Amino acid sequence: MRILILGGTAFLSAEIARQAVSAGHAVTCLARGSATEPPDGVQWVKADRSLGANSYAQVARDWDAVIDVARDPVPAKEALTALAHRTSHWTFVSSCSVYADASTPGAAEDAALLAPLPAGTESTPENYGESKSAIEQATLEAAGDRAHLCRAGLIGGPGDGTDRYGYWPARFARDNGPAVVPAIAGHATQVIDVRDLAAWVLDAAQRGVTGPLNAVGDHVPFGEYLEVAKAVAGYRGEVFSAPEDWLLEQGIDYWAGPGSLPLWLPPGHEGFCDRSNHAARAAGLAIRPWQETLAATLEDERRRGLDRPRKAGLTPATETRLAEELVRSR
Incomplete structure (x- = not known):
């Protein structure tokens, strides 16, 4: 073409x-x-x-x-x-x-x-x-x-500059210090690998696929995503699961940007990372296992530097402060 x-x-x-x-x-x-x-x-x-x-x-x-x-x-x-x-x-x-x-x-x-x-x-x-x-x-x-x-939907994989999907595996790979996560284990995450999305765009163009189609990944519970991220990164530290209200009181933001916890969405966004991809899959969208995307993302994060400044997520200093506050509150 x-x-x-x-x-x-x-x-x-x-x-x-x-x-x-x-x-x-x-x-x-x-x-x-x-x-x-x-x-x-x-x-x-x-x-x-x-x-x-x-x-x-x-x-x-x-x-x-x-x-x-x-x-x-x-x-x-x-x-x-x-x-x-x-x-x-x-x-x-x-x-x-x-x-x-x-x-x-x-x-x-x-x-x-x-x-x-x-x-x-x-x-x-x-x-x-x-x-x-x-x-x-x-x-x-x-x-x-x-x-x-x-x-x-949310695009992840090697080369992602937003830090939204890569923050968690990179954080678990950075060190074994206490990690702070939002208490949303059952909430949905949904990412499409940039390589799969690009392949879909080209395949759809070549075959003449038209109309509106949701190019999104599959539903993955946040807790399951974190467990795989820890395993891939080899993390052996303690994880503090923090209540959402408490995180907001501490000045932590949802979703994206400095001082945020990526993939944590505000109330009213239960479907934001849980859209149907059935129509696109029926039209030919092929999605690799999300675990492969996570592993490739971590590999890319290692290349780019686990300690680099980030557009989204907590700094080590902020995470340490939160972990200390949670220990004191026990």
């Missing part, structure tokens, strides 16, 4: 580019490359999508597949205007954040969506779901039955 990737330098889009080249496709990446360059073997068109519709002038030709991972509706709509009519299959990598309800486990693709971000409203991290919803709407309007809306 002649594939155009709008991106190709970051986590998922770079993995899509690598796999596409390896499979023998003719791959072009349109990207700024301000931080990193696309993988070897692609044709790199240097362009800044924030500069407007002219960014696509060098790639205004016929494509078998275009893959866009945009978050901002403005450049996404400009790309659709410039290229959708010349493309046989259009993939928009959306997000399960487009769904209006995060509280219902097992919800499928027919669940209600957030209202699209209104035109003229700046796209921000706070309206991420609405931004993705707006791009979905624009994609369907421009590409119609040629469009695959790939609604990804």
